Amino acid sequence: MSLLEVRDVVTAYGKIEALKGVSLEVAQGSITCLLGPNGAGKTTLMMSIAGILKPRRGSILFNGADIAGGAPHAIVARGIALVPENRLVFPKMSVLENLQAGAYQRSDKKTVAEDVELMFGRFPRLKERAVQEAGTLSGGEQQMLAVARALMSRPQLLLMDEPSLGLAPLVVEEIFRIVSELNREGVSIFLVEQNAHMALKVAQHFYLMEQGRVSFSGTPGALAEDEVIRRAYLGSAKQ
Amino acid sequence: MLADLIQNTLDGLGIGAAYALLALGFTLIFGVLRRANLSYGPAIMIGCYCAAWTHLNFGAGLLLLALVAIAGAVLAGAYVERLCFAPHRGGSAIAAMVASFALWMQFEELATLVMPRHVYAFPALYEGGPLAFGPFTMRIEALVMLAAAATACAFLWWTLYRTRFGLAVRAVIEQPAAASLSGIDVPGVLVRVFALASALGGVAGFLVVASHEQITPMLGMWSTMKGLLAMMLGGLGSLPGAVLGGLALGLLEAHSQWFFGPQWRDFIAFALLFALLAARVPWMTTRSAS
Amino acid sequence: MDDYALGVLTNIGLFSFVALSAYLLLLAGEMSFGQQAFFGIGAYSGGILTALYGWPLPFAAVAAMTLGALAQFLLGLPTLRLRGLYFAMATLAAAEMARIAFELIHFQREVDGELAGPDGTQGFRGIRWIFEQDIEPLGYLGIVCALLALVLVAFLLVERSRLGATLRGVGEDPELAAVLGIDVRRMKLGVAAAAGALAALGGVLFAHHNTYIEPRNFDIMLGVHALAYALIGGLGTAFGPLLGVLLDIGVLEGSRVFHGYRMIVFGGLVAVLLVFRPRGLLDEKAVQWLRRRLP
Numbered sequence: 001m002s003l004l005e006v007r008d009v010v011t012a013y014g015k016i017e018a019l020k021g022v023s024l025e026v027a028q029g030s031i032t033c034l035l036g037p038n039g040a041g042k043t044t045l046m047m048s049i050a051g052i053l054k055p056r057r058g059s060i061l062f063n064g065a066d067i068a069g070g071a072p073h074a075i076v077a078r079g080i081a082l083v084p085e086n087r088l089v090f091p092k093m094s095v096l097e098n099l100q101a102g103a104y105q106r107s108d109k110k111t112v113a114e115d116v117e118l119m120f121g122r123f124p125r126l127k128e129r130a131v132q133e134a135g136t137l138s139g140g141e142q143q144m145l146a147v148a149r150a151l152m153s154r155p156q157l158l159l160m161d162e163p164s165l166g167l168a169p170l171v172v173e174e175i176f177r178i179v180s181e182l183n184r185e186g187v188s189i190f191l192v193e194q195n196a197h198m199a200l201k202v203a204q205h206f207y208l209m210e211q212g213r214v215s216f217s218g219t220p221g222a223l224a225e226d227e228v229i230r231r232a233y234l235g236s237a238k239q
Numbered sequence: 240m241l242a243d244l245i246q247n248t249l250d251g252l253g254i255g256a257a258y259a260l261l262a263l264g265f266t267l268i269f270g271v272l273r274r275a276n277l278s279y280g281p282a283i284m285i286g287c288y289c290a291a292w293t294h295l296n297f298g299a300g301l302l303l304l305a306l307v308a309i310a311g312a313v314l315a316g317a318y319v320e321r322l323c324f325a326p327h328r329g330g331s332a333i334a335a336m337v338a339s340f341a342l343w344m345q346f347e348e349l350a351t352l353v354m355p356r357h358v359y360a361f362p363a364l365y366e367g368g369p370l371a372f373g374p375f376t377m378r379i380e381a382l383v384m385l386a387a388a389a390t391a392c393a394f395l396w397w398t399l400y401r402t403r404f405g406l407a408v409r410a411v412i413e414q415p416a417a418a419s420l421s422g423i424d425v426p427g428v429l430v431r432v433f434a435l436a437s438a439l440g441g442v443a444g445f446l447v448v449a450s451h452e453q454i455t456p457m458l459g460m461w462s463t464m465k466g467l468l469a470m471m472l473g474g475l476g477s478l479p480g481a482v483l484g485g486l487a488l489g490l491l492e493a494h495s496q497w498f499f500g501p502q503w504r505d506f507i508a509f510a511l512l513f514a515l516l517a518a519r520v521p522w523m524t525t526r527s528a529s
Numbered sequence: 530m531d532d533y534a535l536g537v538l539t540n541i542g543l544f545s546f547v548a549l550s551a552y553l554l555l556l557a558g559e560m561s562f563g564q565q566a567f568f569g570i571g572a573y574s575g576g577i578l579t580a581l582y583g584w585p586l587p588f589a590a591v592a593a594m595t596l597g598a599l600a601q602f603l604l605g606l607p608t609l610r611l612r613g614l615y616f617a618m619a620t621l622a623a624a625e626m627a628r629i630a631f632e633l634i635h636f637q638r639e640v641d642g643e644l645a646g647p648d649g650t651q652g653f654r655g656i657r658w659i660f661e662q663d664i665e666p667l668g669y670l671g672i673v674c675a676l677l678a679l680v681l682v683a684f685l686l687v688e689r690s691r692l693g694a695t696l697r698g699v700g701e702d703p704e705l706a707a708v709l710g711i712d713v714r715r716m717k718l719g720v721a722a723a724a725g726a727l728a729a730l731g732g733v734l735f736a737h738h739n740t741y742i743e744p745r746n747f748d749i750m751l752g753v754h755a756l757a758y759a760l761i762g763g764l765g766t767a768f769g770p771l772l773g774v775l776l777d778i779g780v781l782e783g784s785r786v787f788h789g790y791r792m793i794v795f796g797g798l799v800a801v802l803l804v805f806r807p808r809g810l811l812d813e814k815a816v817q818w819l820r821r822r823l824p
Contacts, residue, residue: 050420076422088417090410101410104403105422153422275614277753326804332613333560334807337760338800340753345796352790460749471618506629513622516615517607 002061003028003157003188004049004080009058009068011041011048018044020212021058026157031179031189033203035196035223037232040209042192043085046161049190050082051075062157077105081155085162085192087146091135095126098134098145102152112152119148122178140171147178151187158182160191164198176202200224242374247493253381255489256388260443261466262473262481263391264436270412270476271432274332278319278339280462281346282437283444286312288350290445291359291454301362301449308448309441315346316437320430328426343459350456357455364449380450387446391439392482398435399478408432412476440466471512535666539738541771541778542673544758546731547751548770549680550724552759557720558700559609563620564755566627567597567725569747571732573631573647576742579658580645581638586658590733597729598722605721609714624752631744652743659737673734680727684767696720728755761799763811772811 004026011019018041026032036042047053049060051072060068067075081102090098099119103112120127123144129137134145143163150158160179164172176198183189183202193199199206206223208216216229223229261280268276289311290304299307323338364383369376399405407428410418419425444462448454465488473484488508496504550564571593578589608619637646640655647653659669687693696716699706703713736742754777762773781791806812811819 052416052419071424071426072419073422073424076420082420084417084420088414088420090413090417092413093406093409097406097409101406101418101421101423104407104410149421269614275617322800322804327807331807333555333756333760334803336560337753337757338803340757341796341799341803343796344792348790348792348796352793464749467618467621475614502629502632506626506633509622509625509629513619513626516611516619516622519610 002026003063004190005061006045006049007059007061009045009048009055009060011044011053011055017056018212019048019055022209022212022214024207024214024217026188026190027205029183029186029188030205031183031191031203032205032207033199034190034192034207034209035194035199035229036192036209039211041212042209043161045209046082046084046159046192049075049159050080073105076153076155079154079156080159081150081153081157082159083143083146083150083161083163085165087139087142089134089137089142089145089149092133094131095134095137095145096130098149099126099152102149105153115152115154119151122181123148140167140174143167143171143175144178147175151182155187157188157190160189162192162194164193164195172198196223243497244494246375247497248490249375249377250381251490251493252486253378253384253489254492255486256381256384257443257447257485258465258469258488259388259482259485260384260391260439260446261462262469262485263395263478264440264443265466265470266473266476266478266481267432267436267439269470270478271408271415271429272324272328272335274324274335275467276319276324276339277336277463278323278342278346279316279436279440279466280464281343281459282315282319283312283440283462284350284456284459285315285346286310286437286441287361287444287448287454287458288354291361291448292354294362295354295359301364304362304449305442305445308445309438312441312444313434313437316433316440317430318342320433324429324433325426328429343463347456347459350459359454361448361452361454363452364446378450380446384446384450387442388482388485391442395478404428404431468508468512472515532666535670537778537782539666539670539673540782541774542670542677543731543735543738544755544774544778545677545771546680546734547728547755548758548762548774549684549767550728550731551752551755552764552767552770553720553724553727555756555759555764556696556700557717558703559717559720560613560617560756561620561724562617562749562752562756563604563624563627564724564728565747565749565752566624567601567728568732568735568751569627569631569742569744570600570725571597571729572736572742572747573634573653573732574729575733576653576656576736577636577646579737580653580656581636581640583640586662586733586737589658590730593729593733594726597732598726601725601728602718602722604725605718609717609721621749621752624747624749628744628747631747650744652741653736654741656736656740656742660740669738673738676730676734680730681767681771688766757799760809761802763806763809763815765808765811765813765816769809769811773809 002025006022006024008021008023009019010017010021022045034042044053048055051070051074054069058068059066062078062080067078090101093101096116099116103115106112125141126144126148129141134142137145163175172195179189180202200220203220206216206218206220207214208229265279268279286308290308293299293307294304319339319342323335323342327335365379367379369378399409407418407423410421410423411425411428415425440462444458448458469485469488470481472488473480491508491511492504495507547564547568550567551561554561574596575589575593578584578592579586604623608616611619631647632650634647635649637644637648645655695711699711699713699716707713758773758777759770761776762771763769777795781795
């Protein structure tokens with residue numbers, strides 16, 4: 001059963017079509033990864049799903065309902081949360097306030113506080129910096145914070161746009177470990193990644209986007225076997 | 240000489256408090272929208288004209304007039320928000336600002352149509368004379384203005400840092416894209432911030448008009464200019480800066496006027512702003528303005 | 530044609546200069562709230578030269594334009610590095626300083642037995658060169674139109690040239706322009722000088738048409754109006770600002786229909802128009818549409 005189904009979505013910036021008819025699916029309970037070069041439209045797709053951008057054509061079905069063109073906060077209410085490219089933490093707010101912002105739509109203070117403790121348990125470094133201004137955190141810590149903030153809305157589907165961008169390898173490993181952990185706990189994950197190596201280890205399904213269209217769909221094995229893709233995204237290095 | 244300086248300082252603080260209130264409203268709107276609302280002062284004027292009209296026709300008491308002024312300003316502000324800022328969110332900043340200028344023209348003409356005389360009497364905020372202590376005097380109205388500004392600051396601080404709405408406002412100010420991704424209804428926040436800013440402006444306008452016991456259509460232009468000046472002097476986009484900028488402007492004006500007269504008073508204020516901008520002083524240019 | 534109508538038409542021409550001046554800066558991506566200052570500099574300097582020193586108007590106009598260009602160039606040096614609202618506020622501050630300067634300037638000489646010249650807030654009377662030369666209102670309108678036509682031709686030539694495309698590029702995306710090797714700062718300073726000259730030309734013509742000017746003529750209202758005319762008429766062509774002026778002064782003033790609530794109607798129409806056309810009536814899309822249909 002598809003949790004998320006994107007059908008022929010076209011999203012444009014003025015006259016320029018960044019998405020030229022994208023179709024893909026994210027299965028319930030899976031980790032699905034979207035690869036592709038810069039400018040392929042991956043972030044545009046994420047923003048279209050999250051409601052920041054309005055598709056010109058096509059539909060985006062979440063649990064069967066079309067959410068295309070919906071307001072971002074309404075889409076959060078339905079159970080989708082996006083960890084945006086560049087994290088976009090609230091720089092002057094404390095770590096704690098960032099988490100509280102993520103839980104904005106939830107009214108029960110007790111369960112929100114419990115979730116905050118859960119996040120601190122999962123991301124101990126955030127607990128250490130609970131009252132610190134988020135803008136003063138390191139890149140890796142901000143990424144953790146952005147993920148934790150998104151999780152505070154208890155999403156069914158977590159979208160992640162380039163979570164490993166600009167981070168040290170150890171931090172990247174930790175991020176992906178958390179991705180697997182979240183998935184085991186029942187959160188479906190759709191992530192955009194440049195770092196195909198790490199993604200290969202956790203994702204169950206791959207899509208490749210080029211110039212506004214999906215050009216490949218398949219399992220990690222199929223991806224690794226494809227010569228062209230291997231050279232472009234995996235390099236010839238033996239890891 | 241020293242006595243004059245102290246007296247001028249006291250006077251300057253009094254009017255500076257009004258400027259601070261105006262600047263707070265401007266800054267709130269700029270903070271969430273990254274745009275200047277040229278109709279902010281005129282909307283305040285409409286609110287005060289509603290109060291003046293009420294006084295003229297019904298002779299109501301000060302408290303009721305204050306509420307009418309605030310309500311009028313909030314309604315006028317909502318009209319501006321819907322027509323000038325909501326349609327251009329994410330679009331052209333110049334279009335929004337020119338549209339707000341167009342509504343300024345509407346407000347001015349509306350006021351002069353309904354109440355054609357250039358000056359209308361307004362009930363006094365306080366009937367008695369100024370407070371005297373030693374060789375110095377302080378107008379009661381100025382003290383009321385300072386108290387109002389202080390209350391407004393406290394109220395704003397509490398709203399922004401102790402309420403859920405305030406968290407949302409700060410989120411929109413700091414990182415609007417992430418705010419909507421966190422489930423915050425950003426357009427709804429904008430509407431409410433506008434109302435809050437208009438209410439603050441209504442309080443400021445009412446106190447100014449009641450202190451002077453008269454109202455003229457120039458209130459709109461005056462509020463806008465002073466509010467913009469104070470906001471820019473304090474550092475665009477900073478709420479504490481708005482208060483400091485307002486008080487500083489008041490002090491600057493009081494002292495300049497004493498030494499050089501009213502024309503130089505205004506000249507010096509603009510010259511200071513220009514100099515600060517031209518020198519690209521960091522606290523003035525840190526916030527992005529679209 | 531009666532004198533009132535001639536007056537309205539002349540005003541349309543005069544304010545077109547300051548609207549075009551604001552338009553030029555908008556093309557370069559700068560929103561100025563201060564063009565009224567250069568209009569005023571043109572008015573005062575031109576008036577002083579003809580009324581106090583007996584200069585002929587053409588020479589006075591050239592001098593005024595030079596002064597306007599220099600003034601806006603000098604203003605641009607520290608301010609063009611500022612972005613958006615900061616630049617707008619800097620221009621506003623400078624323009625208000627200019628206006629107050631006009632209020633403070635008392636510079637009178639005896640001419641033909643009478644005192645002439647700027648007298649602070651009392652204004653500057655007796656700028657009568659036009660009348661001394663026996664130029665009729667119709668004749669003056671002709672002069673204004675001829676000069677405006679020259680300016681428009683210049684604009685149209687530039688807009689179709691590479692310079693025009695470069696200018697628009699700088700306005701839309703200065704970072705990209707810089708990457709492509711364009712000296713953005715030099716371009717903007719050049720535009721500033723041209724805008725200052727344009728506004729000053731309008732000012733000197735205005736002063737001689739009215740024969741009397743006062744500092745109040747050059748306040749922020751004029752400046753924001755100029756900006757509004759440029760934006761409402763449309764940023765796609767130099768005819769845009771003209772259209773903006775025509776709509777405000779021409780239709781609403783000339784028709785006298787909406788007397789009393791002219792601004793309520795106009796203001797509302799402007800705000801609504803901008804919702805649908807944020808770059809004005811004659812925006813880039815409209816101009817392209819027109820170009821395809823006209824020979």
